[in-house]
Amino acid sequence: MSGINNRYISNLTRDTYALVLAGGRGSRLYELTNWRAKPALYFGGKFRIIDFPLSNCINSGIRNVGVLTQYKSHSLIRHLVRGWGHFKKELGESIEVLPASQRFSEDWYQGTADAVYQNIDIIRDELPKYVMILSGDHIYQMDYGPMLAKHVESGAQMTVSCISVPIEQARNAFGVISVDDNNQVTDFKEKPENPTPLKSEPDYCLASMGNYVFDTEFLFEQLEKDSQNEDSDHDFGKDIIPSIIDNYKVFAFDFRASAKNDAYWRDVGTLDSYWDANMELVAPIPELNLYDKNWPIWTYQEQLPPAKFVWEQDDRRGEALNSVVSGGCIISGATLRRTICFSNVRVKSYSVMEETVALPGVEVGQRCHIKKAILDRGCQIPDNMKIGVNHDEDRARGFRVSPGGVVLVTREMLQAL
Numbered sequence: 001m002s003g004i005n006n007r008y009i010s011n012l013t014r015d016t017y018a019l020v021l022a023g024g025r026g027s028r029l030y031e032l033t034n035w036r037a038k039p040a041l042y043f044g045g046k047f048r049i050i051d052f053p054l055s056n057c058i059n060s061g062i063r064n065v066g067v068l069t070q071y072k073s074h075s076l077i078r079h080l081v082r083g084w085g086h087f088k089k090e091l092g093e094s095i096e097v098l099p100a101s102q103r104f105s106e107d108w109y110q111g112t113a114d115a116v117y118q119n120i121d122i123i124r125d126e127l128p129k130y131v132m133i134l135s136g137d138h139i140y141q142m143d144y145g146p147m148l149a150k151h152v153e154s155g156a157q158m159t160v161s162c163i164s165v166p167i168e169q170a171r172n173a174f175g176v177i178s179v180d181d182n183n184q185v186t187d188f189k190e191k192p193e194n195p196t197p198l199k200s201e202p203d204y205c206l207a208s209m210g211n212y213v214f215d216t217e218f219l220f221e222q223l224e225k226d227s228q229n230e231d232s233d234h235d236f237g238k239d240i241i242p243s244i245i246d247n248y249k250v251f252a253f254d255f256r257a258s259a260k261n262d263a264y265w266r267d268v269g270t271l272d273s274y275w276d277a278n279m280e281l282v283a284p285i286p287e288l289n290l291y292d293k294n295w296p297i298w299t300y301q302e303q304l305p306p307a308k309f310v311w312e313q314d315d316r317r318g319e320a321l322n323s324v325v326s327g328g329c330i331i332s333g334a335t336l337r338r339t340i341c342f343s344n345v346r347v348k349s350y351s352v353m354e355e356t357v358a359l360p361g362v363e364v365g366q367r368c369h370i371k372k373a374i375l376d377r378g379c380q381i382p383d384n385m386k387i388g389v390n391h392d393e394d395r396a397r398g399f400r401v402s403p404g405g406v407v408l409v410t411r412e413m414l415q416a417l
Contacts, residue, residue: 022136023070063093083300111234135210272404304328
């Protein structure tokens, strides 16, 4: 990018206020989000999904952030207070929780655009030149600085971050963008049945990542106009973007190109995609590098003793192969293969867990065999239980089996047995 330097970008990030949209339920995750918003969902052994966009902000130099919450937000707010509440407003930095509070109407947040509109006075008090709207429910590592710089350099009034994805993956799932040779947006369709393919890659399309940069006054004007449209769903993808692309400068920022073909981005909105993304982390060299000291993912985690593996007998050996095991775990005479254990997981003797995501506080009894499963927080698996071995038996017990063969088990399901 001509004329772009680190000091220029740092000045831009200081003039930017970020809003993370974190109020969504994530209904395609079914019982996994019955008691928590999707951004509060655990990921990767010790993190929550919300940690990724927040860490991207901090690592990019954006230190003024608001988190918009709504659906079952208690665990999310508790995590934000414990893990992200240490910023000092006096030093020009803050991460604030902005719950739905009916500031401009008697309704709760009606859509993504309405969520921002109902906090327009708070944004105005921050006096930013630019407002960045970020999705709070995707897993990725992204430096927002180059996107801000490109937004200013292009003269855009809005910039949409995008990434190329297979058409089958985008169908009915993502907003799909068409651009001209200068990357100006010419068309935007929200979750189309037949996404428009890329000319250079007919099996791929350009999908919106749900991340936007606006000139602040332009954003205010469009939100005010949209708020008075009774036919609007008050959503950025459905309403705001389609209404402005013909008359204003809306540009696309290609995340993959900016990351030099090393871009990692996952929408973990289904049980299968959530399980897939976690399983990618057990590879010897995973695509998502959680060990990058130059781009740390920050979080809150209670102080716990180290993970412990006990017993070394021929038929009773505590071991973890190609697995991720967090603090407080005790693997007692059991075997883990391609498994992720969050904090305080206990697995007892003679049990085998394969390709399983065990959330905090899971306890697995003796002689269990668990395969390709997601065990929700606090599940207590009784002795001798088999999960993921026979899907007919899984369904008969009331467990949920995904289209990809992932078995979801929650405490409520186990209590109903």
